[in-house]
Amino acid sequence: MSAWREARLVFRQQLRLSWRQPVWAVLALIQPLLYLALFGPLLRPLTHTPGFPPGSSWSVFVPGLLIQLAMFGTMFVGFGLIAEMRYGVVERMRVTPASRMALLMGRVMRDAVVLVGQAVLLIAIATVFGLRAPLLGLAAVLVIVLLLGISLSSFSYAAGLKLRSEDALAQLLNSLAVPLLLRSGILLPMSLAPRWLYLLSRLNPFSHVVDGARAAVRGDFGSGSIAVGFIAALGLAIAGVAVGTRTFHRETN
Numbered sequence: 001m002s003a004w005r006e007a008r009l010v011f012r013q014q015l016r017l018s019w020r021q022p023v024w025a026v027l028a029l030i031q032p033l034l035y036l037a038l039f040g041p042l043l044r045p046l047t048h049t050p051g052f053p054p055g056s057s058w059s060v061f062v063p064g065l066l067i068q069l070a071m072f073g074t075m076f077v078g079f080g081l082i083a084e085m086r087y088g089v090v091e092r093m094r095v096t097p098a099s100r101m102a103l104l105m106g107r108v109m110r111d112a113v114v115l116v117g118q119a120v121l122l123i124a125i126a127t128v129f130g131l132r133a134p135l136l137g138l139a140a141v142l143v144i145v146l147l148l149g150i151s152l153s154s155f156s157y158a159a160g161l162k163l164r165s166e167d168a169l170a171q172l173l174n175s176l177a178v179p180l181l182l183r184s185g186i187l188l189p190m191s192l193a194p195r196w197l198y199l200l201s202r203l204n205p206f207s208h209v210v211d212g213a214r215a216a217v218r219g220d221f222g223s224g225s226i227a228v229g230f231i232a233a234l235g236l237a238i239a240g241v242a243v244g245t246r247t248f249h250r251e252t253n
Helices: 003-020 023-027 030-037 040-048 057-074 078-086 089-094 100-129 135-164 168-183 195-203 205-217 225-251
Strands: none
Touching: 003 100, 030 040, 030 100, 040 057, 057 100, 057 135, 057 205, 057 225, 078 135, 078 168, 100 135, 100 195, 100 225, 135 168, 135 225, 195 225, 205 225
16 A cells, blocks of 8 residues: 555545534634634734834734634644553554554644644634735735645644643643744734844744745735745645654554
């Protein structure tokens, strides 16, 4: 059996499990929707502030929310794998001839499909609030969100499989999530920050992903921000899959 077919079988099984408890996919949207309704309107007075990116406040804020959704929607999936380990699912995986990459990618594909569905729903709700963006730009943003979800889902599964503890995984992810969130310009553009803080944010690949998503939403296809954001997201996805596959090989053999 090919690795691709094995990955599809794992994907279907994981997707069926998700359909049995769809409430979790809905709950993951609550935080972005609260930000959209309660924080988004606060950015309108800032649109004329020097350093604020071009476009409406929604074209700046909504792409950041989509990246935030990708981060927090997939960064914590490793907790589910730890629960599977506790119930002996991982032990049963050890005796299967299935490719270790397929065991990982089937789960990651499930997470990516759920994430894209959530992102589409968030975009639809954001249009009610006033978001206006070209369809090609929105498609580009969904691709970036998809790549970011693949990356963080893979990293999370690798961390969960390695640490084997919810407490340890929570400490690790929380220590990473907050700096990435604050230094990527998701909530407020880093172009508003002091020079030293802006330069520090350039070291964070997520800041380039956010910039690329914002350029796509405002239809600025001539800038290099979209290409840089796509490359950053693709690099993170490749690194995440590589780390996840290697960890699955080591921990399930």
